[in-house]
Amino acid sequence: MNLRKLQVKFLVPFHRITIGNKAYKPHGDLLLDLEVVFCSVLKIRYDRFLFLMFILLILLIVMMPSKLVLIGGGHSHSVALLSWLHQSATLRHCPIADITLITPNAQTIYSGSVPGHLAGWWNQEACAVNVAALAEALGVKVVLDEAIGLDLAQQCIICRNHGAIGFEILSLDIGSTPQIPAMVSQRIIPMKPMGLLLNSLEPYLKLGLSETLPETRSMAIVGGGLGGVEVALSLKERLGNQLNLSLICRSQTIAPSQSKAIQTLLTQELKSQSIRVYFNTAVNSVQENTNGVNLILNSGEYSSNLSCDVSLWATQATSPQWIRDSGLRTDDRGFVLVDSTLRSVSHSNIFASGDIATIQTTPRPKAGVFAVRQGTIIGHNLRRSLANQSLQVFKAQSRYLNLISLGDRRAVANYGEFSITTKPIQPLLWHWKKTIDDSFVSGLNLR
Numbered sequence: 001m002n003l004r005k006l007q008v009k010f011l012v013p014f015h016r017i018t019i020g021n022k023a024y025k026p027h028g029d030l031l032l033d034l035e036v037v038f039c040s041v042l043k044i045r046y047d048r049f050l051f052l053m054f055i056l057l058i059l060l061i062v063m064m065p066s067k068l069v070l071i072g073g074g075h076s077h078s079v080a081l082l083s084w085l086h087q088s089a090t091l092r093h094c095p096i097a098d099i100t101l102i103t104p105n106a107q108t109i110y111s112g113s114v115p116g117h118l119a120g121w122w123n124q125e126a127c128a129v130n131v132a133a134l135a136e137a138l139g140v141k142v143v144l145d146e147a148i149g150l151d152l153a154q155q156c157i158i159c160r161n162h163g164a165i166g167f168e169i170l171s172l173d174i175g176s177t178p179q180i181p182a183m184v185s186q187r188i189i190p191m192k193p194m195g196l197l198l199n200s201l202e203p204y205l206k207l208g209l210s211e212t213l214p215e216t217r218s219m220a221i222v223g224g225g226l227g228g229v230e231v232a233l234s235l236k237e238r239l240g241n242q243l244n245l246s247l248i249c250r251s252q253t254i255a256p257s258q259s260k261a262i263q264t265l266l267t268q269e270l271k272s273q274s275i276r277v278y279f280n281t282a283v284n285s286v287q288e289n290t291n292g293v294n295l296i297l298n299s300g301e302y303s304s305n306l307s308c309d310v311s312l313w314a315t316q317a318t319s320p321q322w323i324r325d326s327g328l329r330t331d332d333r334g335f336v337l338v339d340s341t342l343r344s345v346s347h348s349n350i351f352a353s354g355d356i357a358t359i360q361t362t363p364r365p366k367a368g369v370f371a372v373r374q375g376t377i378i379g380h381n382l383r384r385s386l387a388n389q390s391l392q393v394f395k396a397q398s399r400y401l402n403l404i405s406l407g408d409r410r411a412v413a414n415y416g417e418f419s420i421t422t423k424p425i426q427p428l429l430w431h432w433k434k435t436i437d438d439s440f441v442s443g444l445n446l447r
């Protein structure tokens with residue numbers, strides 16, 4: 001009924017108004033007076049003026065740029081931003097104006113280059129991608145913060161320091177983190193995020209140079225996947241006898257996703273570096289004491305303790321609690337379920353790529369190679385989604401190349417069931433890996 005009143009209120013002066021030299025008496029409010037002034041100046045009838053305003057309003061709404069928010073500057077979003085930069089001439093014709101990137105740090109770490117840095121072959125700079133510079137070059141607003149919540153009903157992201165940030169389209173590329181014990185301790189270091197790992201390991205990388213740390217330290221790496229093994233071999237290469245290193249592996253073999261030949265070779269490498277491997281062993285609980293941590297191990301029938309200064313956790317990848325609580329449909333490990341276009345299966349305005357996404361029909365291991373390949377597709381699909389165009393499909397390959405660093409400027413290669421472990425080839429494989437990783441990092445860093 002309010003609407004009717006409104007109509008009456010407007011219709012009355014509407015009929016009485018005649019534009020020209022004849023006077024009329026509109027309602028006394030300022031707005032109508034202004035409208036009348038406009039009508040007189042433009043020399044158009046009042047009803048036409050209203051129609052014109054209506055069309056202008058519709059045009060404004062249609063032309064208003066959609067608000068796209070990217071959370072996380074991982075491998076996928078970095079590649080997406082770079083692809084936008086390459087197409088920036090075309091981008092001007094696309095309504096892609098209001099974009100925000102939320103990232104805790106201006107720089108993100110490329111995992112492929114991390115083992116070489118830990119082994120001492122290059123510094124941290126060589127592993128870093130300045131994702132903030134990439135975003136800013138495109139006019140993307142950068143918010144240096146961490147998302148801690150997602151309110152799907154209100155379409156906003158809750159950030160730790162910046163409060164709520166609204167979105168119309170959202171893209172997640174926040175990686176994954178290993179499962180770690182609930183207790184907070186500086187002696188429990190997760191393998192990811194990589195930036196945190198490198199900061200936490202900084203004092204250990206300076207062993208021997210440091211006056212505050214004793215000469216020899218002990219470390220346990222929990223998790224016998226590729227990440228754990230590569231980090232173990234790299235740290236041992238750098239620190240030698242200064243580091244007593246143990247690797248705790250839940251299964252009866254290390255790197256279970258790799259071929260038998262790679263597993264055998266990696267086991268021999270760990271042995272030759274005096275890294276003690278606990279097979280078929282799980283960490284039941286962790287106690288912190290003044291000197292370090294005590295890991296309570298469970299090896300089938302018997303339990304034992306392992307004391308060390310610090311423990312590195314490279315256990316099964318998992319997603320943050322705020323994603324699980326968000327209402328987005330996820331898999332049983334809490335990763336966002338997406339279709340083959342990387343769009344959430346439950347929310348059509350939300351996309352996810354990299355480790356945080358699981359493609360419902362073709363799930364794949366959490367590996368950087370998929371995150372990188374999805375980067376181009378997510379960049380393409382976000383633009384097409386803003387323009388209401390059809391989306392491109394990501395074709396997930398079933399086999400992929402793994403170049404595995406052995407720490408001392410050697411590497412081995414694995415592709416499905418095939419592997420190259422021949423000794424004379426190992427330095428060449430290491431150079432090949434370095435070339436690929438270096439060109440990826442330098443390609444993403446703007447000069």
Ligand SMILES: Cc1cc2nc3c(=O)[nH]c(=O)nc-3n(C[C@H](O)[C@H](O)[C@H](O)COP(=O)(O)OP(=O)(O)OC[C@H]3O[C@@H](n4cnc5c(N)ncnc54)[C@H](O)[C@@H]3O)c2cc1C
Nearest residue numbers: 072074075076108111147174175227354355367368369371
């Ligand atoms: C030691 C090691 C070596 C590896 N080597 C290889 C390899 O050689 N090849 C390979 O294929 N895979 C490798 N992996 C796996 C690879 O690291 C991951 O699969 C890859 O990093 C996933 O990329 P991503 O784009 O999903 O996210 P990431 O590259 O992990 O980036 C996620 C980003 O999101 C940010 N972020 C996280 N949470 C939030 C939040 N709440 N708000 C805002 N931002 C957030 C993080 O700071 C980070 O910058 C390795 C892993 C490890 C541990």
